[in-house]
Amino acid sequence: MNSRSRSFLSFCGLNISFRALWLAAFGLLCLISARLRIAEARQSVQSSQASQKPPDHYLNTQPGVEYLGDEACRKCHASIYLQFKRTGMGRSVSLPSAEDLSQLAKPVTLVAKAAHRTYSVYARDGKMIHEESESDAKGHLIFSQSYEVAYAVGAGDVGKSYLVAKGDSLFVSPISYYERIRGWDLSPGYDQGTFRGFTRRVVDLCVDCHTGMPQLVAGSHNRFQQPPFRFLTVGCERCHGPGATHVRQHTEEAATGVPADEGPLDVSIVNPRNLRNEIRDDVCAQCHLAGDARVLQPAKNYLDFRPGTPLGDVVAIFSVPQTIKGNHFVALDQFEQMKMSRCWAGSNGRLGCISCHDPHVQLHGDEAVDFFRGRCLTCHAASTCRAPQPQRQATSPPDNCISCHMPKQPTENIGHSSITDHRILRTQSETPAALQPGSSAAVLDLISDTKPSDSAATQTDLRNRALAYAQVAGHYPELGEKGLAALEQAAAALPNDAEVQAAYGLVLEFARPREAAHAAQFLQKAIDLGSQSVEVRTHLAALRMREGQVTAAMELYKQAIQIEPYYTPAYLDLAHIDLLLKDQKAALELLDQVLKMDPGNDAAREERLKVAAPGDRKKSP
Template sequence: MRPALLFLAAGLALACSRKAPAPPSPPSPAAPTPTAPAQAPAAAPTPLAPVANTVAAPKASLGVEVCADCHPEETDGFLATGMGHSLYKPDARPPIEDFSPEKATVTQPISGLRYRAYVDEAGRWWQEESVPGTEYRRAVEVKWVVGSGNHTRSYLGVVEGEVVQMPLTWYSGRRIWDMSPGYERADHFRFDRPVKPVCLFCHNDLTPARDETLAGYTAPLALGMTCVRCHGDPTQHVAQRSAGEGPPEGQPDPSILNPARLDGTAQLRICQQCHLTGEARVLLPGKRWDTYDPRTPLEDYVSIYVYANDGGPDFGIASHGHRLSLSACAQKSGGALTCSKCHNPHKNDPDLTRRRACMGCHDADDCGDGHGAEPDANCASCHMNRGGTNDIPHVTFTDHWIRKRPGGENDAPRPFTRELVDALADTRKNDDPADALARLGIAHAGAWRFQGRPVHLPEAVRLLSEGVQKAPGRLDAWEELGMALAATGELPGARAAFAEVEKRAPERTLYRLDYAQVLENMGELGEAERVLRAAVALRADYRAAWGNLANVLQKQGRFAEAETMYAKADALAPYLAITAANRGHNAANAGDLEGAERFFREAVRRDPHDPLGPFNLGTLALRRGQKDEAQRLFDEALKLNPKYAPALWLRARLALSRRDQQAARRDLQAMIEADPQDVRGYIDLARVELQAGDRQAASEVLLQGRFKMPGHPAIEQALEAVAAGRDL
């Protein structure tokens, strides 16, 4: 990374929970003068101009009240279930949370950021972020509540015009506030976690998404799930019945889907829309996350990937479908063991109902335990394990893998594997093998990018490289290949992949940040500028693209033009520290050190938790020749984030300037560990070894860099110099 580089690839939707930010693109060769950081991706740009959908958007749901006219018992019962109130406005249901300040204030244990949930005098719900010891406060209003409250309630807001998840979740079982799932890391999402259509898919009726945004929608979010998610669009059915038409009573009605008339596997697929999350989900060609009717077989809509030879004790909160398939009961039932055998989708059932489901196949006398014959015995209490899930904290859930004796050898850890298999493939007809290969590559890329599992990166590169040749129309595969190759340092290949997307779909926008970053890292600033100008022409509200365009202009010495672009980015999100910091670098490079200091201090005011603030002031101190002050500020930045690679690099350079090889080596080794794709760490560490007279160690450091970034020109030139006996 360049100093103060904060760029994260703006990725497409593949997973909702457990996702990690995309790895940064490799840096360009070192430059002695600190330059502006790349802009962080827009979590939620403001919709200034409408963007047309490329596929017909879904019809708005008629609402459960239409069905209630003829089916009041079913609709009333459904609305009392968790699915019946899965997403709603804060004032739509009685609050179950404890908003007292001592209960509703949580400090993130690693970052030290403090969060508070509260209700203001007008009855509006908020979540606030603060930094202890400073005056910094940032509050975002809660617009929607997600979750029935049986286990959790999470919260959604709007930032820059897009839907985001809030940092705090209410955990009902323990009656506590704590960080939302995925917020346990130091570099968590704060108020920037986009709630993409794939995330909303299982929380409400589908809402039309705004194309080429991460989490923008063209209509208000649908409130909760209704009948359409299992029965399909009722428009024709309602019209016929309102006109007194329709088939005779007891006969199939083709105008509506009745899952009870489907075979067992097809019934399972209805539930597996949401109760088979998998490790990655990839849409089939031409499908959208905001357009699905259950009359389309699920396997013809999406691939859901799970690990091969799955098993072991770990299970997720939405793993029911997959874990049930591991059960001997399911495997021997011939498809007859469906979810509705134990669960009535139209009402909450007591345990006794579920016991009767077991008694349909098993005699009470068959149970090896004495209590099995008791009329009120709950079979699941012994044969289905209850425990914590591997993706949501503070909850107790039922593992749907039915076993004689959960535990013991059955709960041995699952053997390591990175092999992913499509759980729906066995019922999919006429699948295109080329597209299936591309989808599998996209799934591995998703496991790498969104779940932070680097073991999947090589497999993603291998499968996607082959997949795009066999299925060249799969644009998301080209985009994923570009990001994967960039992460491995294969910049020419990444450039070619992104160029293919541009050629085939010039209207696509989000990938252009990654494309421009690759071009910038290759030194092709003019091309990077062209790509980013196209992005802002396509989306005038694309704040990250305005900021990155300004960075590229600044690198070309066009400081006045850069300031104009930074101002556009700042107007879209005037609370972001990164834009103020970038403007400071631009002013400094234009020779206006006083202006630079104003911007840098404004960045600190906007976000005193960000190490970028003291780091940038440290770079300004270096420009002024104030090495001691620079050292103090870099130390301050590293207190905020000990793995902040830009501060480690410049602090190491200060140590090199005073020939403190031990301190320089320590910081450069930490820098390489924190950011193994920053070429400057390897080159400067090689310089340290040369100063120490160890040419062999210098070569080994550079070879380590070559392994991480094959063919990088700066590494190759340095290796050649060391081999020839020259200094660096």
């Protein structure tokens, strides 16, 4: 169902072949020895528990504290500001620049043979244009569509994807730039046909990780206010929390010369360094731990998260256990990898992203090597490494810890990119020292990666788990039975939860086609409870058609179109009904609408040719 979090990780996670490598090295024997070593490591680092920091009470974790944007921090933190703006995160989204355009003096053309389509990128009137077209065997143009690029996503270290706007909605372009080949190619997922043309919705999650502050129209998933992003790039306040209290306090302090009464910690703004391990890591996990399923807590959105509070209060993130993933080709992100490392297990979770990364700087080459070596040496003495000295001195620069223990793996099949091995293995042939805590070879259940502050709330756990199952059901049939049971239980326990009712209805329809009438009840209930889902409406409409309730079905399709004007499946189905009702004119109108917003829609074009009277054919777009 929800393929989104995984599918765009084809660009972001980038670690497919990496995982394959791990799988190849994975065997039962290694598993047992890994467990033994973990137990050993746990004992050896009991003392680090004493360094757990006390719970934190920051003033800017409270709702209502204003966000100010990075410019407000510049005045007093100029050097951090300037450094950060040069990092990948500080450049995570951009408008196509003059430099980008100058490189397009000559248009770039790509041919996707399988799909018979041609793509080009060029500059026109100071804008970057992406174009898709198709010609028939004789070279006659079947369609062509072009869009001005609104935003470039990604700093470009690996590559950039592009967003185009249709009305107030944003869509991903089928063409991306890849640094490794220094050139253009289809975006990840477009060559396999998972996505097509300019029809892939950006959906809320994509912009939540890459932009400073997306401004979605309330209740919508892909419609934005103007401007769509209040702050363009990932910014200071995504890691430090809203800054208004801090800036007010320090501005007053500067004006009066009287220091604020702070005690030992400046509680006006969060410094992740001072947070408890889990909450510290949560700051990074909001964007770096995609998980296999992400379920927002009731009535929450991603921007409700405040650094310094548990991420689990806003979103429940779940992973499919390795035992099941083993049969599938799935990526792992840095979190999952780090938690397999002996450094993490052995330090009792003291190792976190910021043990190694200073998010304000992005270093390159020898500078990076020295920096990271220094980070390793905060916990290890250089002498503990058991590799022979001559070998260690032979790396460039000498004794480069990360070249041996955190090498980069190419990920050839996707994204023309490579990714750093965050499992921190002794040798590459080694089995990772740990599986995720709580997961054992016997567990065939989703693993919960986030904890809310009130983890005693069993109702919400039931709900989130059930919704997570609904998200992974399509990819992991092994979890199907368990998922269906969880959903059934949740649907009964939470009769007023629109999302649960919707998910149960959709999964039921998929898993037990013979119980369609039963599924329809839940889908209807979801709508009655206020669900704004277009999928729920189109699925229910199809069931209504089977029951012969034509008017009800049409009404549902029309609602879907109203909620999401670019949701073409609803137009197509509606056109089919018009044809059944012998209303050719209405059907043609709908098909033309589809082709206008999605000229590459083969189904609509074929249908239109069939429907149109022969004399009418010339007029077809």
